[in-house]
Amino acid sequence: MGAISSCNSASDIILNSDVVHVAFGVDTNYFRGMGVNITSIVKNNPDMVFIFHVFAFSITDDSRRRLEELERSCNTSIVIHLLHTDILSEFSQFPCFSQHPLGTFVRILIPNLLHGITDKVLYLDADILCMGKIQDLLSVEMKNCIAAVVHDELETTVKTQVAALHLQHHEYFNAGVMYIDVNNWVANDIQNKALIILSTQELRFADQDALNVVLNGHTKFIDEKWNYRYHLVDFLSKGGTRLNVTEPFVFMHFTGPVKPWQAWCLHEAKSIFIEYQLMSSWADMPLDQPKSTRELKLFSKFLIKQHRVAEGVGWHMKYLWMKFIHDVKKYTKS
Known part of the structure; x- marks a missing residue:
């Protein structure tokens, strides 16, 4: 069995400098977020030609149907790449592969899987909304860099992780948005190096930490507007409901446990998300209700x-x- 199968004709995926390749790695819980993300990109960039690559280890019939409908309604191209678990067989004996869901490893694999299809790919997490034009990002001069990225939180995450990971260059990026030079990534064997780091070290932020280790000194840091992190739980925990943005942004990244597609997200961001969802093939899907004890407590x-x-x-x-x-079930099992 091969490591990957594409659900669209290979002839549809061509090396063309006029086409913008955007990639996602998702599991079952993030197809709606990704679909709305795609919608927001297309709606805000109507003059651009995109191919959206969806990498996943599984997909439901409903998600597949909605992606096909979105492809037609947005007049764009969406290629579904179904990954097989044997793509990670070389590393399956390491403890991290039982500690993390398979989706944790997908973004490390994407550039190699797109090698020969595109020279550059924009990787995005699913929990992002596009609010503007992305042309300037695509014009960033990469030179000999492997990826264009945005710093994570300077006063918290960057400080702790630079020290914890012993990074020679005192920089640490958020891996939710990466504009990647595919050829440089492959030439520097980033996939293999990151998987080895992930397999052999205790890491706080799993694949993001691994990528920061192997890409340290090989990235170009770009403006925060390309990955504007918005930690909804911080605002909601203080009673905030309005979007508190001090600078213009293009990509808003909803980091943390609260997402705008959750009914219990009592924040203006949910209304913005719903506006784009109503333009997508997920328009009829109700928002998620709180399910876990953590979600109920937060709500x-x-x-x-x-x-x-x-x-x-x-x-x-x-x-x-x-x-x-x-607790009763846990006690009775023990």
Whole structure:
């Protein structure tokens, strides 16, 4: 069995400098976010020609149908690449491959899988919305760099991870947006080096840490507008509901446990997300309800912070009940 199978004709994927290749690595929970992300890119860049590459280890019939519908409605190209687990067989004996879902490793694999198809690829996490033109990003001078990236949080993540990973160049990037020179990536064996790091070291941020180690000194840092991280839980935990943006941005990246496609995201970002969702083939899909004890607890906290105390107490009771059931099951198993 091969490592990858594409669901579209190979003749549709051509090496063409006028085409912008955008890639995603997703699991079941992120197809909706990715679909809305694609919609936002196309709607804000109507004069550009895109091929969107979707890499996943599995896909439901519903997600496949929605992607095909999106391809038609947006008049764009979406190529589904189904990965087989044997693509990682060389590293499967290492503990990290049982500790992390397979989706953790996908973005490390993408450039090699697109080698010979495109010279450059824009990798994006699924939990991003495009709010503007991306042409300037594609014009970034890469020279001998392997990827154009954006610093992670300078006062927190960058400080801790530069020290923890012993990075010679005191730089640390967020891997949610990477504009990658595919040929340089392959020539420098980044995939293999990153997988070895991921397999043999204890890492706080898994694949992102591994990529920072092997790409250290080989990246070009670009403006924050290309990966504007917005940690919704921070604002909601303080009772904030409005979009608090101090600088213009193109890609807004919703980092953290709260996403705008969740019904319990009591923030203006949810309304913005819904606007794009209604233009996508996920228009009929209801927002996600809180499912886990963590989500129930966060939802109750957000409600109380917004002075909706009775509702907050009600959801907190649901959280306590679910936690009780979970603890009972855990106790009986032990």
